[in-house]
Amino acid sequence: MRIGLFVTCLADGLYPDVGRATVRVLERLGHTVEFPEAQSCCGQMHVNTGYQKQAVPLVERYADVFAGYDAVVAPSGSCVGSVRHQHAMLARRFGTPALQAQVDAVAAKTYELSELLVDVLGVTDVGAYFPHTVTYHPTCHSLRLLRVGDKPTRLLRAVEGLELVELTDADQCCGFGGTFALKNADTSTAMLADKMRHVLDTGAEVCSAGDSSCLMHIGGGLSRIRAGARTLHLAQILASTREEAA
Amino acid sequence: MSAVMLGMPGAPPTSPRGVGHLRGEESFPAAARHSLADTQLRANLGHATRTIRGKRAAVVAELPDWEELREAGRQLKVHTMAHLPAYLVQLEEAVTARGGVVHWARDAAEANAIVVDLVRGTGSDEVVKVKSMATQEIALNEALEAAGIAAFETDLAELIVQLGHDKPSHILVPAIHRNRAEIREIFLREMGDVDPALSDDPAALANAARLHLRRKFLSARVAVSGANFAVAETGTLSVVESEGNGRMCLTLPQTLITVMGIEKVVPRYRDLEVFLQLLPRSSTGERMNPYTSLWTGVTPGDGPQEFHLVLLDNGRSAVLSDAEGRDALNCIRCSACLNVCPVYERAGGHAYGSVYPGPIGAILSPQLTGVEDNASLPYASSLCGACYDVCPVKINIPDILVHLRAEHTEAQAAGRRVPTAEAAAMQAAAVVMRSPRRWRLALRGGRLGRLLGRRRGVIGEVPLPVLKQWTDARDLTRPPTSTFRDWWAREHGDGQPSDEGERP
Numbered sequence: 001m002r003i004g005l006f007v008t009c010l011a012d013g014l015y016p017d018v019g020r021a022t023v024r025v026l027e028r029l030g031h032t033v034e035f036p037e038a039q040s041c042c043g044q045m046h047v048n049t050g051y052q053k054q055a056v057p058l059v060e061r062y063a064d065v066f067a068g069y070d071a072v073v074a075p076s077g078s079c080v081g082s083v084r085h086q087h088a089m090l091a092r093r094f095g096t097p098a099l100q101a102q103v104d105a106v107a108a109k110t111y112e113l114s115e116l117l118v119d120v121l122g123v124t125d126v127g128a129y130f131p132h133t134v135t136y137h138p139t140c141h142s143l144r145l146l147r148v149g150d151k152p153t154r155l156l157r158a159v160e161g162l163e164l165v166e167l168t169d170a171d172q173c174c175g176f177g178g179t180f181a182l183k184n185a186d187t188s189t190a191m192l193a194d195k196m197r198h199v200l201d202t203g204a205e206v207c208s209a210g211d212s213s214c215l216m217h218i219g220g221g222l223s224r225i226r227a228g229a230r231t232l233h234l235a236q237i238l239a240s241t242r243e244e245a246a
Numbered sequence: 247m248s249a250v251m252l253g254m255p256g257a258p259p260t261s262p263r264g265v266g267h268l269r270g271e272e273s274f275p276a277a278a279r280h281s282l283a284d285t286q287l288r289a290n291l292g293h294a295t296r297t298i299r300g301k302r303a304a305v306v307a308e309l310p311d312w313e314e315l316r317e318a319g320r321q322l323k324v325h326t327m328a329h330l331p332a333y334l335v336q337l338e339e340a341v342t343a344r345g346g347v348v349h350w351a352r353d354a355a356e357a358n359a360i361v362v363d364l365v366r367g368t369g370s371d372e373v374v375k376v377k378s379m380a381t382q383e384i385a386l387n388e389a390l391e392a393a394g395i396a397a398f399e400t401d402l403a404e405l406i407v408q409l410g411h412d413k414p415s416h417i418l419v420p421a422i423h424r425n426r427a428e429i430r431e432i433f434l435r436e437m438g439d440v441d442p443a444l445s446d447d448p449a450a451l452a453n454a455a456r457l458h459l460r461r462k463f464l465s466a467r468v469a470v471s472g473a474n475f476a477v478a479e480t481g482t483l484s485v486v487e488s489e490g491n492g493r494m495c496l497t498l499p500q501t502l503i504t505v506m507g508i509e510k511v512v513p514r515y516r517d518l519e520v521f522l523q524l525l526p527r528s529s530t531g532e533r534m535n536p537y538t539s540l541w542t543g544v545t546p547g548d549g550p551q552e553f554h555l556v557l558l559d560n561g562r563s564a565v566l567s568d569a570e571g572r573d574a575l576n577c578i579r580c581s582a583c584l585n586v587c588p589v590y591e592r593a594g595g596h597a598y599g600s601v602y603p604g605p606i607g608a609i610l611s612p613q614l615t616g617v618e619d620n621a622s623l624p625y626a627s628s629l630c631g632a633c634y635d636v637c638p639v640k641i642n643i644p645d646i647l648v649h650l651r652a653e654h655t656e657a658q659a660a661g662r663r664v665p666t667a668e669a670a671a672m673q674a675a676a677v678v679m680r681s682p683r684r685w686r687l688a689l690r691g692g693r694l695g696r697l698l699g700r701r702r703g704v705i706g707e708v709p710l711p712v713l714k715q716w717t718d719a720r721d722l723t724r725p726p727t728s729t730f731r732d733w734w735a736r737e738h739g740d741g742q743p744s745d746e747g748e749r750p
Contacts, residue, residue, distance in 0.1 A: 007730050007731075009679065009685075011730060012689060012729055012730040012731055013689045013725065013729055013730075014723050014725060014726070015723070015726075016726055016728060016729055016730035016732075016733055017726075019730035019733075019734075020730065020733060035730075035731070035734045035738065037682060037686075037731055037734070037735075037739075038682045039682075040679040040680065040682065040685045041679045043679075045672075045675070046672055046675070046676060047648060047652075048629060048648055048651070049651065049655075049668070049672060050624075050648075050651030050652045050653075050654055050655035050656075051652070051655060051669070051672040051673075051676070052652045054672055054673060054675075054676035055676070057676065057680040058676065058679055058680055061680055086648075089645070140628070140629075140630035140631055140632070141631070143631075144630070144631035144632065144634070144635055145631060171632070172588050172630075172632075173588045173628045173630035173632070175588070175628060176628065177627070177628025177629055177630070178628075178629075179625075180625065180627065180628045180629070181628075181715070181716065182712055182715040182716060183275065183622075183625050183715075184274065184275050184278065184589070184625065184626060185275075185715040185716070185718060185719070186275065186278055186279050186282050187275070187278050187282065187589055187592055187593050187626075188628070189718070189719040189720075190282050190288075190592040190593075191588050191589070191592060191628070192719065192720070194592075216723055217720060219721075219723070220704070220716070220720030220721045220722060220723070221719065221720045221721075223704050223720075223721040224706075224719065224720055224721045
């Protein structure tokens with residue numbers, strides 16, 4: 001199976017460890033991952049901020065770059081949500097019928113990491129070792145756009161040494177929401193405060209999620225108050241082993 | 247016949263400025279800043295929304311066909327909106343045939359004028375009111391007061407809001423921002439005839455309101471209501487409620503005036519079967535609401551002997567004309583989306599400025615007024631999608647929010663010679679991101695961000711616009727020394743980043 005990695009613009013520039021971890025997990029399971037370098041961004045930031053036309057070239061690029069793969073994987077529920085739900089809308093509004101068909105075909109084989117592992121590759125135990133208490137923030141778009149359900153926590157429960165602690169109000173948004181965090185900074189911060197309180201109430205050392213953007217938000221808040229809990233992407237925990245710990 | 251333009255070419259008018267309660271005085275972020283600082287409000291809202299969320303989830307979970315019901319509700323609404331002019335005319339004919347009088351109001355000002363004239367015609371200088379969003383939308387109470395007519399709200403929560411000289415902050419629970427201690431204060435101060443020893447026990451408060459209202463019910467000769475549903479085939483109107491105060495207003499006075507948004511019509515009597523299941527479970531978390539009133543025209547010797555139906559457009563035709571946004575009209579005002587919304591729960595209803603708060607308000611108000619008059623509302627959401635999940639008629643609120651954001655930025659761009667800073671930044675980002683070479687160089691340049699500060703591997707407070715909005719409350723990740731693609735080129739490639747797939 002030819003697996004293409006859509007690393008996402010955020011992981012490429014700010015969280016390369018998340019991309020590396022995604023590659024390591026899949027290679028450890030015996031798969032070959034390719035990284036087409038012509039990729040950039042899914043365009044979600046543009047669409048969600050009201051700049052749909054500007055996102056169209058990014059949609060075309062995505063469909064172009066990933067057309068030849070059997071499966072495309074991204075370590076982000078939100079970016080995969082954009083590919084599956086927004087690309088079709090943009091192709092319908094601004095594109096040709098050919099682009100619409102291309103977009104639909106690529107979207108149908110684009111998976112968030114936990115979906116690829118559990119649904120496509122049929123694995124829940126990826127052979128990871130992570131001897132820490134972890135709580136999991138399921139992220140809005142993984143939950144409600146992709147319906148990944150308990151796939152991430154099934155993967156985490158299979159990690160040797162890991163103790164998973166339930167997060168209160170886990171399904172509530174952390175307050176990131178892209179440019180929402182800037183345009184409505186006060187409301188966003190109030191939402192973040194509640195999310196951090198619930199994370200800290202668990203006593204977990206690590207708050208994990210399947211999306212670097214939510215983790216950037218939660219982690220930025222935890223760091224500011226010197227909370228003593230850190231954030232790690234699901235991929236980083238799944239990549240962790242005795243030899244190479246996250 | 248109809249003065250309302252439906253399905254006509256050209257853009258139908260939005261709700262006019264200067265009348266009604268669809269526009270706030272401040273933008274959402276500015277108004278939210280006040281409410282977020284109110285710890286009492288945060289506690290009241292957090293407690294109330296959590297309670298209703300739990301009740302709703304429990305009664306929805308017990309229905310095996312909930313998803314089929316939602317889909318039925320959605321399809322009924324979509325069908326009705328696609329044939330709205332025909333159903334409204336059918337409704338008018340059915341109501342008229344049963345002895346009612348139908349009035350068509352293009353906007354809030356026309357509707358208010360019609361109601362004022364009707365009340366004056368009865369010789370009465372007071373009306374009792376059934377809880378109604380439409381009359382709040384058009385500021386009917388203020389219009390009546392200006393005409394020397396006193397309007398008495400009879401829904402308990404609306405009464406609290408009215409006596410407190412306050413504004414409703416929730417569709418279903420207008421006084422959700424008040425706790426019982428505050429309500430006791432308001433009653434003692436405003437009711438005049440209340441026992442000074444009144445406690446803040448909910449039963450005692452309800453009894454005080456009961457005694458206060460009973461006198462109004464027995465003396466009022468005119469009632470004003472809204473409508474939850476109007477059946478085109480029979481001309482039947484319906485109001486659902488919890489307290490029975492609405493039932494008093496709908497049956498005791500001589501004259502009943504109902505103000506109804508044109509989107510409230512349903513084709514057939516049997517369609518109520520779907521909505522009367524969806525609505526109470528979604529709104530109060532009850533299997534069935536305590537009072538469902540249905541009336542058809544006038545019945546000699548029983549109930550009001552004069553019935554007027556005012557059909558209100560006030561921007562609804564404008565909403566209907568937008569294929570991407572029109573599903574906002576499908577709303578049955580259950581307020582489930584408010585109760586699950588993390589933004590509403592913290593900022594509260596008043597921050598939305600309009601009588602329609604929460605996620606549904608964020609898509610309805612800007613469409614009724616034109617997006618330029620409520621420009622901050624489409625952005626008052628993190629697009630978390632919780633609203634879409636609970637909506638009983640499956641309105642895709644996040645998609646409509648995104649659509650309205652595009653409408654707003656495109657209108658801004660059309661009206662300016664120089665783009666806004668945001669538009670310029672988004673354009674620049676798009677230009678960079680669509681070229682692999684420029685994107686690679688930009689990522690490299692991002693590493694210069696390290697100059698911004700390097701405390702503990704993160705960037706602390708940065709007093710620059712935009713960055714400040716982030717770093718006021720959160721640290722920013724320090725860009726790494728190597729991007730992912732640099733690492734990939736070293737580990738998997740030939741060490742040289744490729745410009746394969748480059749486009750001009």
